[in-house]
Amino acid sequence: MSYEAINLAGKFGLFTEQWQPKVVAEMNDYQFKLARLEGDFIWHDHKDTDETFIVIEGYLRIDFRDGAVRIGPGEMFVVPRGVEHKPFAEGEVKLMLIEPRGARNTGEEGGERTAANDVWI
Amino acid sequence: MSYEAINLAGKFGLFTEQWQPKVVAEMNDYQFKLARLEGDFIWHDHKDTDETFIVIEGYLRIDFRDGAVRIGPGEMFVVPRGVEHKPFAEGEVKLMLIEPRGARNTGEEGGERTAANDVWI
Numbered sequence: 001m002s003y004e005a006i007n008l009a010g011k012f013g014l015f016t017e018q019w020q021p022k023v024v025a026e027m028n029d030y031q032f033k034l035a036r037l038e039g040d041f042i043w044h045d046h047k048d049t050d051e052t053f054i055v056i057e058g059y060l061r062i063d064f065r066d067g068a069v070r071i072g073p074g075e076m077f078v079v080p081r082g083v084e085h086k087p088f089a090e091g092e093v094k095l096m097l098i099e100p101r102g103a104r105n106t107g108e109e110g111g112e113r114t115a116a117n118d119v120w121i
Numbered sequence: 122m123s124y125e126a127i128n129l130a131g132k133f134g135l136f137t138e139q140w141q142p143k144v145v146a147e148m149n150d151y152q153f154k155l156a157r158l159e160g161d162f163i164w165h166d167h168k169d170t171d172e173t174f175i176v177i178e179g180y181l182r183i184d185f186r187d188g189a190v191r192i193g194p195g196e197m198f199v200v201p202r203g204v205e206h207k208p209f210a211e212g213e214v215k216l217m218l219i220e221p222r223g224a225r226n227t228g229e230e231g232g233e234r235t236a237a238n239d240v241w242i
Contacts, residue, residue, distance in 0.1 A: 003183075003190035005176075005198045027171040027199050027219060030151070050148040055126075056195075062124075069124035074177075077126045078148050098148060098219070 008034065008056060012094055014121050019113065021097055021105060022121035031101050034121070038092040044107035045084045051099045052078050058093030062086070071095075129155065129177060133215055135242050140234065142218055142226060143242035152222050155242070159213040165228035166205045172220045173199050179214030183207070192216075 011024050011034055019041070021033035037060065053060065054076040062069050062079065063086045071077050079085050106114045132145050132155055140162070142154035158181065174181065175197040183190050183200065184207045192198050200206050227235045 001185070001188035003185065003188055003198070005190055005192040005196035007193075008195050008197065025173070025197060025199050027173045028202075028221075032173070032197070052146070052148045052153070064122070064124065067122035067124055069126055071126040072128075074129050075126040076129065076146060076153070077124070078146050081149075100149075 008096070011121055012036070012056075018092065019105070020115050020119070022119055024121060026101065029101050030098060031103075031118075033097040033099075034094070035097060036092055036094055037087060037089045039089065041087040042106060042109060042111065042113050043084055043086045044109035045082055046079075046099070046103060046107040047082055049100050049103055050078050050081050051097065051103065052076065053087075054096040054098070056094045056096060058089060058091055058095075060093045060095060061088045061090075063088060129217070132242055133157070133177075139213070140226070141236045141240070143240055145242060147222065150222050151219060152224075152239075154218040154220075155215070156218060157213055157215055158208060158210045160210065162208040163227060163230055163232065163234050164205055164207045165230035166203055167200075167220070167224060167228040168203055170221050170224055171199050171202050172224065173197060173218065174208075175217040175219070177215045177217060179210060179212055179216075181214045181216060182209045182211075184209060 021035040025032040055071045060071045142156040146153040176192045181192045
């Protein structure tokens with residue numbers, strides 16, 4: 001049988017929308033999502049789970065109430081559960097998110113920036 | 122407060138041993154591990170968990186009893202729980218593994234190729 005790897009650049013070539021994470025793989029009850037982000041997001045947190053960001057291209061800044069982290073290509077950061085954060089990207093950033101299936105991009109906050117969940121590409 | 126991203130290339134610069142995964146981050150009860158692999162590994166499976174491979178540099182082949190997958194830079198693959206597999210790399214490959222804390226590199230098989238677990242870098 002022939003098995004095929006998931007090519008991240010190829011998957012990014014299939015969509016251009018920003019702030020709309022797309023699922024590319026699952027591991028147990030976790031999902032791997034690709035997203036394009038640009039500009040400001042809202043403050044939010046995830047009460048029940050940590051959230052992993054791996055930057056593929058561009059630069060992401062995540063603001064916290066007491067500081068910030070800058071994540072560039074080939075870098076990752078895990079935001080602990082319950083920690084308020086606000087992603088920001090001056091130019092477009094391409095990244096991978098890893099979090100439990102069902103985790104919402106706006107966390108506990110909700111609102112109009114909430115993206116459709118479980119959209120596969 | 123100043124937060125720092127985890128730079129994968131920088132972490133790879135800290136070790137040269139092959140087949141000895143190093144933990145660089147945790148998300149809930151999962152670990153992100155970096156490893157250098159080259160040559161043949163043993164057939165094994167993980168009864169209780171899927172296992173994620175993301176290739177950073179080089180090429181990894183994973184053989185299954187009924188086929189194989191080739192994973193190159195910027196590509197990923199999730200081996201489902203209970204599926205026997207055997208990693209192989211003709212030249213050195215640098216990759217990230219994601220699996221639950223405590224998962225053993227040799228799975229149910231054990232033996233002399235079993236690496237020390239929970240070694241952080």
